[in-house]
Every structure is written in structure tokens, then in C-alpha cells.
Amino acid sequence: MTAAFVAGADASSEVPLKRRLKRAERTRRLKALALILPLLLFLLFTFLGPIAGMLWRSVDDWEVRQVLPHTVAALADWDGKDVPGEPTFAALAGDIRTARDAGTIAIASKRLNYALNGFRTIMSGTARNLKTLPEPGTAKDTLIGINPAWGERATWVAIKGASGPLTSFYLLGALDLTRNLDGAIVAAPEEQAIYRDVFGRTFTISLGVTVLCLILGFPVAYMLATLPTGQSNVLMIFVLLPFWTSLLVRTCAWIVVLQSEGIVNDSLRWIGLIDEPLRLIYNRFGVYVAMTHVLLPFMILPLYSSMRSISPAYMRAAASLGASPVTAFLRIYLPQTVPGIGAGSLLVFILAIGYYITPALVGGAADQMISYFIAFYTTETVNWGLASALGAVLLLATLLLAVVYGKLVHGQQVTGGMKN
Amino acid sequence: MSQNHSPRTTSQRVAWITTVVVASLVLVFLMAPILAIMPLSFSSGSYLTYPLPGLSLRWYEDFLNSPRWVSSLKNSVIIGVASTILSMVLGTLASLGLAQWKSKFKPLVLAIVLSPVVVPGVITAVGLYFFFAPLGLTGSYAGLILAHTALSTPFVVITVSATLQSFDMNLARAAASLGASPIYAFRRVILPLILPGLASGALFAFATSFDEVVVVLFMAGPEQRTLPREMFSGIRENISPTITAAAVILTTISVILLATLEALRRRNERLKGNLR
Numbered sequence: 028m029t030a031a032f033v034a035g036a037d038a039s040s041e042v043p044l045k046r047r048l049k050r051a052e053r054t055r056r057l058k059a060l061a062l063i064l065p066l067l068l069f070l071l072f073t074f075l076g077p078i079a080g081m082l083w084r085s086v087d088d089w090e091v092r093q094v095l096p097h098t099v100a101a102l103a104d105w106d107g108k109d110v111p112g113e114p115t116f117a118a119l120a121g122d123i124r125t126a127r128d129a130g131t132i133a134i135a136s137k138r139l140n141y142a143l144n145g146f147r148t149i150m151s152g153t154a155r156n157l158k159t160l161p162e163p164g165t166a167k168d169t170l171i172g173i174n175p176a177w178g179e180r181a182t183w184v185a186i187k188g189a190s191g192p193l194t195s196f197y198l199l200g201a202l203d204l205t206r207n208l209d210g211a212i213v214a215a216p217e218e219q220a221i222y223r224d225v226f227g228r229t230f231t232i233s234l235g236v237t238v239l240c241l242i243l244g245f246p247v248a249y250m251l252a253t254l255p256t257g258q259s260n261v262l263m264i265f266v267l268l269p270f271w272t273s274l275l276v277r278t279c280a281w282i283v284v285l286q287s288e289g290i291v292n293d294s295l296r297w298i299g300l301i302d303e304p305l306r307l308i309y310n311r312f313g314v315y316v317a318m319t320h321v322l323l324p325f326m327i328l329p330l331y332s333s334m335r336s337i338s339p340a341y342m343r344a345a346a347s348l349g350a351s352p353v354t355a356f357l358r359i360y361l362p363q364t365v366p367g368i369g370a371g372s373l374l375v376f377i378l379a380i381g382y383y384i385t386p387a388l389v390g391g392a393a394d395q396m397i398s399y400f401i402a403f404y405t406t407e408t409v410n411w412g413l414a415s416a417l418g419a420v421l422l423l424a425t426l427l428l429a430v431v432y433g434k435l436v437h438g439q440q441v442t443g444g445m446k447n
Numbered sequence: 448m449s450q451n452h453s454p455r456t457t458s459q460r461v462a463w464i465t466t467v468v469v470a471s472l473v474l475v476f477l478m479a480p481i482l483a484i485m486p487l488s489f490s491s492g493s494y495l496t497y498p499l500p501g502l503s504l505r506w507y508e509d510f511l512n513s514p515r516w517v518s519s520l521k522n523s524v525i526i527g528v529a530s531t532i533l534s535m536v537l538g539t540l541a542s543l544g545l546a547q548w549k550s551k552f553k554p555l556v557l558a559i560v561l562s563p564v565v566v567p568g569v570i571t572a573v574g575l576y577f578f579f580a581p582l583g584l585t586g587s588y589a590g591l592i593l594a595h596t597a598l599s600t601p602f603v604v605i606t607v608s609a610t611l612q613s614f615d616m617n618l619a620r621a622a623a624s625l626g627a628s629p630i631y632a633f634r635r636v637i638l639p640l641i642l643p644g645l646a647s648g649a650l651f652a653f654a655t656s657f658d659e660v661v662v663v664l665f666m667a668g669p670e671q672r673t674l675p676r677e678m679f680s681g682i683r684e685n686i687s688p689t690i691t692a693a694a695v696i697l698t699t700i701s702v703i704l705l706a707t708l709e710a711l712r713r714r715n716e717r718l719k720g721n722l723r
Binding site: 055056058059060061062063064065066067069070072073074075076077078080081084243244246247249250251262265266267268269271272273274275276277278279280281282283284286288289290293320323324352377380381382383384388398401402405406411414415418421422425426429433 | 456458459462466467469470471473474476477478479480481483484487494495496497537538540541543544545547548549550556558559560562563565566567568569570571572573574575576577578579593594596597600604654657658660661664665675678679682683686690691694697698701702704705709
């Protein structure tokens with residue numbers, strides 16, 4: 028476009044053109060968005076919504092609020108120093124009577140029992156023995172008469188702490204923390220403090236598996252990247268076939284191979300190395316073997332693709348400049364594989380910390396990782412708050428690692444614009 | 448020896464041979480367990496030990512005569528096919544949109560679309576369990592199909608987007624300039640060219656659903672148990688040779704999927720080579 032033309036064009040025709048262009052651009056954008064929208068809406072319903080719901084459950088505290096509404100209201104202004112007064116007791120007596128008739132006592136007592144061990148008994152006993160509403164002014168004496176626990180501050184602190192609408196109870200619990208009677212955050216009692224151990228174990232196993240995958244995967248990736256394409260394509264089948272084989276099949280295979288009458292033990296006995304079968308499965312060893320086997324392809328494939336892109340000319344140049352093969356490898360080759368090592372290790376680690384099926388099938392009780400406990404609290408004991416809180420911690424860890432992974436492989440992103 | 452790797456000294460040769468030996472052992476480690484259980488499914492005895500007392504197909508007969516196993520295979524296929532179709536439609540549309548969409552929010556949308564791959568299975572399963580139960584979607588085919596679609600769509604988006612990236616948009620523009628409507632251009636120009644990519648995406652989606660067990664564990668009722676789910680309880684209770692027969696059937700399906708995918712990839716590479 029020449030300057031003369033621009034100068035000659037009058038303003039009235041220039042504006043509509045600009046606007047038309049803008050409009051066309053906007054239509055284009057809207058059309059593109061309209062294509063993406065169905066998937067986003069679908070994921071909102073089948074993925075984001077459920078995850079948000081789980082996160083909400085980790086802080087939601089509805090039970091006591093719903094079952095004992097008047098007690099919760101009466102406790103709103105309680106300073107938490109002494110046992111509350113008569114009106115609060117009267118509210119509680121009324122709530123318990125209503126809840127008993129509605130059959131909802133168990134809902135509240137289950138929640139309260141998490142906060143104070145034995146609360147279930149207090150609630151059920153009181154509900155059973157409170158035959159009629161106490162006379163006005165006698166609620167306090169009546170309830171304490173039924174169970175002296177009502178005369179203790181701890182009981183009321185538990186109710187107040189569980190009166191919602193939001194709670195940090197489950198999230199603190201997932202980190203082995205709790206609140207003491209004065210509301211300060213302290214370490215949970217030893218018999219309940221198991222989750223730091225579980226997170227630590229999850230981390231240790233995942234790290235161990237990652238290191239094993241790196242040690243085993245590096246030579247394979249190096250060989251595949253160095254061999255001529257024809258040969259490496261054939262050998263690649265050895266990596267891809269297990270990769271595509273069902274997780275259940277592979278886990279099952281390891282049990283068959285490693286069990287006490289399995290192939291490994293039988294062979295060792297046949298050679299005469301051992302007399303008694305070794306315990307190779309349903310323990311930590313089995314978890315390491317099976318998980319490394321399952322996750323190894325996720326290490327080999329990124330390593331392979333990063334090694335493939337390293338030009339052999341660099342190594343030749345290093346050699347021609349007098350570097351020994353070891354120096355050339357350490358100073359020239361290895362640094363160029365670092366992105367691949369990083370991507371593969373992070374990928375394996377991210378997948379490992381969320382593992383459930385393999386440890387559940389080949390591990391012992393002491394080898395269960397965090398996912399097992401999330402599943403356990405969801406389906407076995409139905410402590411959904413704690414299951415969600417543990418899930419929230421795992422999700423946070425995973426997402427943080429995924430962001431790092433995303434930054435690391437940003438240059439190699441597969442999804443982008445079409446060639447324009 | 449390859450042209451890439453030409454060891455000149457003895458020490459280099461030793462290093463290379465060591466690498467090859469170690470790498471080969473690792474490859475054996477990868478394949479061995481799968482190969483080890485295959486023959487056991489043809490055993491005539493009921494113990495999972497070698498040497499085999501004799502050969503028979505009794506465990507396959509057992510599999511085919513057991514309503515539990517057969518219905519689980521049927522469920523796997525139903526859920527796999529349905530979720531593949533659904534994820535292909537959603538994933539392909541989204542990939543087409545993403546390819547043309549320029550916005551600062553694109554990385555965020557991409558992250559959301561791909562997130563089902565990253566989030567641990569248990570978290571997805573627990574979230575879906577809480578979310579779908581009040582809607583009556585647990586213990587139903589619909590719930591499982593929706594869940595598996597969410598899990599497999601990212602693979603469709605990744606595969607189809609990669610295909611679109613190598614697609615020359617000028618072809619679509621040429622079609623438009625010759626008077627083709629967008630839908631006609633898609634059907635006659637874009638679709639035939641990206642079809643191998645779509646097929647790969649579909650295979651990935653099917654394999655994801657076919658192999659999935661955690662969500663099924665939480666959401667499936669007795670009616671919807673899939674093959675991996677049935678294997679899970681089988682392994683938990685006690686491993687019978689019937690499970691090894693199921694394992695061989697599952698592996699055979701995986702091999703077919705892998706072989707098809709590989710054939711598609713080779714065809715694609717050949718086509719690209721011809722264009723150049």
C-alpha cells in the first residue's frame with residue numbers, strides 16, 4: 028500500500044474497512060471458540076465439576092449444622108471458656124429430640140466422633156435416655172445427669188468446632204495436625220498421625236521408582252537412539268508392546284512370576300541358590316519391580332526423543348578437539364540429554380505418586396500409597412471429608428509438578444496452530 | 448555398526464558393548480513377564496507353574512463359558528466404543544477450534560483440556576463418585592461412558608492437533624476460494640487428509656477406556672464390570688489360570704491396536720515422504 032493511497036483515502040471509507048476486518052476477526056474467533064466450547068462444557072460436567080466438588084467436601088462441614096441447628100446458633104456467641112449456659116443446653120435437648128425422631132442422630136455423631144473420640148456413645152446414649160423434653164430451666168442438669176461428658180468443656184468445643192459452615196479440620200488432619208481446646212494448631216495425637224508417614228512413603232517409593240527408571244531407561248534410550256533406524260524400530264517394539272499392554276495384565280504377570288511357586292523362585296531353587304522360596308511379592312520389593320516395569324516406557328520414550336535430536340557431529344567435534352570419550356560424553360552428550368531426563372523423570376514421578384492399582388495388588392499393608400487411603404476413606408469407612416482432604420493434598424502436589432513439567436517441555440508442545 | 452556410532456578405540460567398543468548388554472537385559476525385563484504368563488494360559492493343569500503338565504484350551508473354554516467373564520468383555524467393548532465415539536466428536540471439534548483460535552487464554556484452555564491425563568486416577572474417580580451418585584449415574588453405563596470420555600478425550604486432542612499442525616491450511620482456503628462451503632471443504636478436503644490422525648486418536652481413546660480400571664472400580668455396579676475390573680477382583684481373590692487366559696485376550700487386543708497404530712504411522716510417514 029503506497030503512502031499516496033493512504034493519504035488519498037478519505038476517512039469515511041477507511042473506518043468501515045477497519046471495522047469490517049475487526050468484525051471478520053471476531054467472527055473467526057467466535058467460530059473457533061464455538062468448536063472448543065462443547066468439550067469445555069463436557070469437561071465441566073464430567074471432570075472439573077467433580078474435582079471442584081471433591082475440593083469443596085474437604086472443607087465442607089454440614090452435618091452438625093444440619094442436625095443440631097439450634098445448638099449451633101446458641102453456640103455462635105459462646106466464648107469457649109466455660110461450659111455454656113442453660114439456653115444452649117435447652118437448644119441441644121430440643122435438637123436431639125428432633126433429630127431422634129428424624130433419625131439423623133447418626134449423621135451428626137459420626138462427624139462429632141472424628142473431633143472427639145467417644146462422641147458417638149455420648150450422642151446415642153443421650154438420645155436414648157432423653158425420654159421427654161426437660162422442664163424449662165432443668166436442661167443442663169438433665170443432660171449432665173444422663174452423661175457427665177456434657178459438663179465438660181471439651182465436648183462443647185467439639186460441637187463448636189464442627190458447627191461449620193467451613194472447616195479446616197480435614198485438611199489439618201491430612202497433614203497430621205489438629206486444633207487443641209483453645210483453637211491453636213498442634214500436632215495430632217500419635218495414634219492418628221499417620222498421613223505424613225503415608226505421604227513420605229508415597230514420595231520415597233515414587234522417587235525410588237523414578238531413579239530406577241532413569242538408571243534402566245538411559246542405556247535403552249541411548250542404544251535405541253544410536254542404532255540405525257531400522258534396527259531401533261524393531262527393538263522399539265520391546266518398549267511399546269509392554270506400554271500398550273493392560274496394566275492389570277502386567278501386574279498379574281509379576282505376581283505369577285514372583286510368587287513363592289513362581290518362575291523366579293523355582294529357577295533359583297532349581298539352580299540351588301536358595302532352599303526356601305524368597306518373598307518377592309506383596310512387599311516393597313514387589314512394588315518397586317512392578318511399578319518400575321509399568322512406568323519404564325514413560326522414561327524411555329522422552330529420553331529417546333531427546334537423544335535422537337542430538338547430532339553425532341558434536342561428539343565427533345569433541346573427539347577431534349582432543350576430548351577423551353568419557354569427557355566428551357559427560358561434557359557434550361549428557362548435558363544435551365538433560366531436558367529429556369527432566370521430562371522423563373517428572374513424568375514418571377507425577378504418574379507414580381498417584382498410583383493405586385499396582386501397589387494395591389502387589390504391595391503389603393505397609394506399602395500402600397496415598398491413593399489407597401483416599402480410596403479406603405471413600406468406600407470403606409465413608410469418611411468423605413478426610414478422603415477429599417487427602418485428595419486435595421495429592422492434587423496440589425500433582426498440579427505443581429505438572430506446571431513444572433509444562434514449563435520444561437514447552438518448546439516441544441505438540442498442540443499449537445495450524446500452518447498458516 | 449551404525450554410521451552414527453563408530454567406536455574407534457577398544458575402550459569405546461567396550462563401553463558400547465556394555466551399553467548394548469545392559470539395554471538388552473532391560474528390554475528382556477520389559478517383555479519377560481508378559482511372555483512368561485502367556486504359555487500358562489494353555490496349560491492343562493490348574494497350577495501356574497512350569498513345566499506345564501500338558502497343553503489344552505480348557506482355560507479359554509472356561510473363560511468363554513463363564514457369564515461373568517463374557518459379560519465383562521462385552522461391557523468393556525460397549526463402554527470403549529461408546530466413549531471413543533463421543534471423545535472423537537468432542538476432541539476433533541475442539542482440536543479444529545484450538546488450531547484456529549488465537550488468544551492469551553489458549554494455554555489455560557489447553558491445560559484444562561489435557562488435565563484429565565495428569566490428575567491421578569483415584570482423584571478423578573472419587574470426584575466422579577461424589578458427583579455422579581446424586582444424579583443416579585453411578586452403577587450405570589451412561590456414567591462410565593461419560594467418565595471414560597473425559598479421560599480419553601485428551602489423547603484425541605493431542606493426536607488430532609498434531610495432525611492438524613502438519614496440515615496446510617492453504618488447502619482449505621483454496622477450497623473456499625473455489626466456492627466450497629466450510630462443511631463441504633471439511634468433508635472433501637480436510638477430513639480425508641487428517642483421517643489417519645483421527646484413526647490414531649480413536650485407537651488411543653479406545654485403548655484408554657479399555658485399560659481403565661480405577662474409575663470403574665468406584666463407579667461400576669455388578670452389571671457394568673469391565674474386563675480389567677474382573678481381572679482386578681480375580682487377582683485379589685486368587686489367580687486362576689482363567690485370568691491368564693483373560694490376560695492373553697487383553698494382550699492380543701493391545702497388540703492389534705498397536706499394530707494398527709504403527710501401520711497408520713508408517714503410512715503417514717510414507718505420504719509425507721512422497722509430498723517432499
